[in-house]
Amino acid sequence: xxxxxxxxxxxxxxxxxxxxxxxxxxxxxxxxxxxxxxxxxxxxxxxxxxxxxxxxxxxxxxxxxxxxxxxxxxxxxxxxxxxxxxxxxxxxxxxxxxxxxxxxxxxxxxxxxxxxxxxxxxxxxxxxxxxxxxxxxxxxxxxxxxxxxxxxxxxxxxxxxxxxxxxxxxxxxxxxxxxxxxxxxxxxxxxxxxxxxxxxx
Numbered sequence: 001x002x003x004x005x006x007x008x009x010x011x012x013x014x015x016x017x018x019x020x021x022x023x024x025x026x027x028x029x030x031x032x033x034x035x036x037x038x039x040x041x042x043x044x045x046x047x048x049x050x051x052x053x054x055x056x057x058x059x060x061x062x063x064x065x066x067x068x069x070x071x072x073x074x075x076x077x078x079x080x081x082x083x084x085x086x087x088x089x090x091x092x093x094x095x096x097x098x099x100x101x102x103x104x105x106x107x108x109x110x111x112x113x114x115x116x117x118x119x120x121x122x123x124x125x126x127x128x129x130x131x132x133x134x135x136x137x138x139x140x141x142x143x144x145x146x147x148x149x150x151x152x153x154x155x156x157x158x159x160x161x162x163x164x165x166x167x168x169x170x171x172x173x174x175x176x177x178x179x180x181x182x183x184x185x186x187x188x189x190x191x192x193x194x195x196x197x198x199x200x201x
Contacts, residue, residue: 011038012038012039013035013038013039013040013095014039014040015039016039016040016041016094016095017040017041017042017043017086017090017091017092017093017094017095018032018035018040018041018042018043018093018094018095018096018097019042019043019045019086019093019095019096019097019135020032020035020042020043020044020045020097020099021045021046021071021073021096021097021098021099021100021127021131022045022046022073022099022100022101022154023042023044023045023046023052023055023099024044024046024047024048024051024052024055025046025048025051027099027154027199028046028097028099028100029051029055031097031099032044032055032059032066033055033058033059033062033064035095035097036059036062036064036065036066037062037064040095041064041065041066041067041090041091042059042064042065042066042067043066043067043069043082043086043090043093044056044066044067044068044069045069045070045071045073045082045100046070046071046073046100047070047071047072048070049068049070052068052069052070053068055068056068065090067085067086067089067090069082069085069086073100073123073127073130073131074122074123074126074127074130076130076133076134079130079131079133079134080134082134083134083135083138087138092138092141092142092145093135093138093139093142093149094138094139094142094143094146094148094149094150095149095150095151095152096131096132096135096139096150096151096152097152097154098128098131098132098151098152098153098154099153099154100123100127100128100131101123101124101128101154101172102119102120102123102124103120103156103158103166103169103201104116104117104119104120104168104169105163105165105166105169106165107165108165108167108168116168117168120168120169120172121168121172124169124172124173124175124176125172125175125176128153128176128179129179132151132183136151136187139151139187139190139192140187140190140192142192143187143190143191143192144190144191147191148191148193149190149191149192149193150192150193150194150195151183151187151192151193151194151195152194152195152196152197153176153179153180153194153195153196153197154176154196154197154198154199155173155176155177155180155196155197155198156169156170156173156176156198156199156200156201157198157199157200157201158170158173158201159172159173159174159175159176159177159198160174160177160198163201166201173198176196177196177198180194180195180196
């Protein structure tokens with residue numbers, strides 16, 4: 001995935017609180033910068049505290065507002081604690097960019113890669129759902145009170161195409177695509193806009 005690509009934004013996001021998972025590098029970091037530049041207060045979630053602190057300092061120096069929240073998104077309890085901290089320090093979340101993920105291609109017949117396959121399922125599926133679980137109440141609250149909230153999941157073109165040695169990764173991203181589409185039908189009535197971005201590989 002191109003490391004400098006960000007979710008493109010054009011709206012004034014002043015007064016809104018955004019959460020970005022996988023914020024320590026790549027698309028997550030670039031999108032966090034863009035959200036802050038458009039006026040949102042941004043909570044940065046990932047495991048690498050040093051990277052988050054550096055990014056938060058960069059955003060603050062540029063006139064934005066950012067909060068580094070080191071979090072293992074595969075840990076539901078850690079996500080719940082992060083959600084509480086973000087609400088207390090920044091306010092009610094109205095944007096979730098659910099971007100944490102990993103791509104570990106390899107033959108599905110190689111027993112030594114079983115751990116890689118499980119890691120992709122744990123992060124690309126279980127952690128993505130757990131992140132929604134942790135913040136959906138705040139998104140719904142924002143949707144009801146402000147009339148709009150946004151949930152964006154990172155999928156991939158791999159979820160809709162065939163790539164040898166990407167069976168598990170592609171399967172996880174196909175899940176993200178269908179999960180997102182179904183969530184849209186559930187949350188739309190709560191004024192939560194739900195979508196996905198599908199970068200190339």
